[in-house]
Amino acid sequence: xxxxxxxxxxxRVAPRNVTVVAIPxxxxxxxxxxxxxxxVSALGSRHLVIHFSLPEIIFFSVCLSLTPSRRCRITTLDxxxxxxxxxxxxxxxxxxxRVARFLVYFRDSSVFEQLLGxxxxxxxxxxxxxxxxxxxxxxxxxxxxxxxxxxxxxxxFATLFRAVGNLGYPVKLLTGEEADLNPHGSTLKxxxxxxxxxxxxxxxxxGYFVQLLAAxxxxxxxxxxxxxxxxxxxxYLQAMAARKCVIISSGLGVSDVLxxxxxxxxxxxxxxxxxxxxxxxxEDADLRERYAAASAQYALALGAEDELRKSVLNALPEN
Numbered sequence: 001x002x003x004x005x006x007x008x009x010x011x012r013v014a015p016r017n018v019t020v021v022a023i024p025x026x027x028x029x030x031x032x033x034x035x036x037x038x039x040v041s042a043l044g045s046r047h048l049v050i051h052f053s054l055p056e057i058i059f060f061s062v063c064l065s066l067t068p069s070r071r072c073r074i075t076t077l078d079x080x081x082x083x084x085x086x087x088x089x090x091x092x093x094x095x096x097x098r099v100a101r102f103l104v105y106f107r108d109s110s111v112f113e114q115l116l117g118x119x120x121x122x123x124x125x126x127x128x129x130x131x132x133x134x135x136x137x138x139x140x141x142x143x144x145x146x147x148x149x150x151x152x153x154x155x156x157f158a159t160l161f162r163a164v165g166n167l168g169y170p171v172k173l174l175t176g177e178e179a180d181l182n183p184h185g186s187t188l189k190x191x192x193x194x195x196x197x198x199x200x201x202x203x204x205x206x207g208y209f210v211q212l213l214a215a216x217x218x219x220x221x222x223x224x225x226x227x228x229x230x231x232x233x234x235x236y237l238q239a240m241a242a243r244k245c246v247i248i249s250s251g252l253g254v255s256d257v258l259x260x261x262x263x264x265x266x267x268x269x270x271x272x273x274x275x276x277x278x279x280x281x282x283e284d285a286d287l288r289e290r291y292a293a294a295s296a297q298y299a300l301a302l303g304a305e306d307e308l309r310k311s312v313l314n315a316l317p318e319n
Contacts, residue, residue: 003316004041005049006034007077013309021045039063042072047316052076052102058091061098073100075316077126081112081228093117100317108256111227124315125257128233129308130241130299132206139214141242146170147278148216148244150209153184154231156249158191160222162271165194169282171220172212174200185224185231214242218281218288223249225268236263237302240295245288247277262295 001018003010008024021041028034035056042048042064050056057076064072079102084092096116102109102123109123130136147169149160155175164171171194181187193199203209213219219239221232230253239246240262248254249268258265264281266273281288 001047002045003047003049003313004038004045004072005047006038006051007049007309007312009305010049010309010312013306014313018313035059043067045072047075048072049075049077049312049316052078052080054092054095057099058095061095065098073317074098075101075103075312077103077312079104079106079112079123080230081115101315103312103315105233106230106253106256108252111252115228126308126311126315127302128237128253129302129304130237131234131304132210132238133241133304135207135210136214136238136241139210139242141214141244143217144215145217146172146215147218147220147282148172148174148213148239149220149222150174150203150213151221151232151235152176152181152186152203154224154226154229154251155181155184155186156222156224156269157186157188159249159269159271159274160220161191161194161197163222163274163278164197164220167275167279167282168196169278171197172200172216173197174203174209174212176203177201185226185229210238210242213239213244216244218278219244219246220274220278221246221248222274223251223254223268225249225251227252233257237299240299243292243296245281245291246295247274247281249274261291262298263291 003020005022006024008026011020011022014020023034023037028037060074076099093116096118103126104123105128107125109120112118113120152175178189221235223232232248233253236246236248246263248263248265250265251268255265264277266277
């Protein structure tokens with residue numbers, strides 16, 4: 001069996017009887033040159049496995065439909081659906097209908113089933129992996145007496161500030177500059193940073209990110225209320241692997257994946273609930289340890305990049 005993909009490293013974990021042609025962005029930087037190479041290879045493949053992107057899905061759906069004698073099935077990894085213009089909806093729905101399987105990092109696909117008319121059977125949950133697992137394993141993990149919050153995507157900084165502002169606990173918030181936050185649906189514009197919050201903008205260094213994470217007493221991930229966008233998954237898994245008690249807002253990929261013994265999940269946008277959870281966990285060392293032990297066992301079992309790649313191969317449709 002031959003598989004064509006834009007996922008780097010997928011060929012490393014493939015069984016001996018499977019040929020994987022990997023054409024990732026790191027190999028071919030030009031988007032359309034890469035798509036052309038992927039298409040040529042896909043014409044002789046059983047599967048085309050690509051990162052989710054609506055333009056690419058439309059392109060490959062149309063091109064592969066023009067070659068009906070070829071039996072290549074499209075599988076995508078990850079999933080998101082922004083605002084779709086009404087005029088584009090028929091083409092988008094038809095193209096998504098051509099996808100054999102959506103590999104996703106969430107379990108509740110109901111909003112996309114209703115929005116895009118997709119059957120539940122096309123969605124297949126695969127667990128995400130722990131980013132920078134080696135760095136986390138080599139970091140000194142201890143209670144440095146502060147709350148850590150990090151990340152860029154769909155972060156609800158306003159609710160975070162309302163929740164922790166009058167508690168007095170030290171908070172280290174590591175995120176990006178405003179220009180980097182906006183494309184990810186986040187902003188700090190117009191917000192007053194409480195005196196107990198240290199705002200750090202240099203989040204481009206994973207080593208620094210892990211260093212701050214490893215020394216936190218608690219990790220708080222405030223997410224905007226949005227059932228159509230997943231966020232925070234990478235950070236909460238890193239925090240769990242680092243044996244930290246995690247407090248996180250409910251949402252796609254969080255409350256439909258994590259159980260109550262793995263993280264303290266609070267309603268998105270509820271500053272009072274977040275404040276109560278932070279206060280409770282800050283003052284209760286036994287509670288923090290219970291969450292840390294359970295979450296570390298969960299996250300470490302997921303592994304790193306290769307475990308995700310294996311999950312992708314194992315989840316490909318058979319027919």
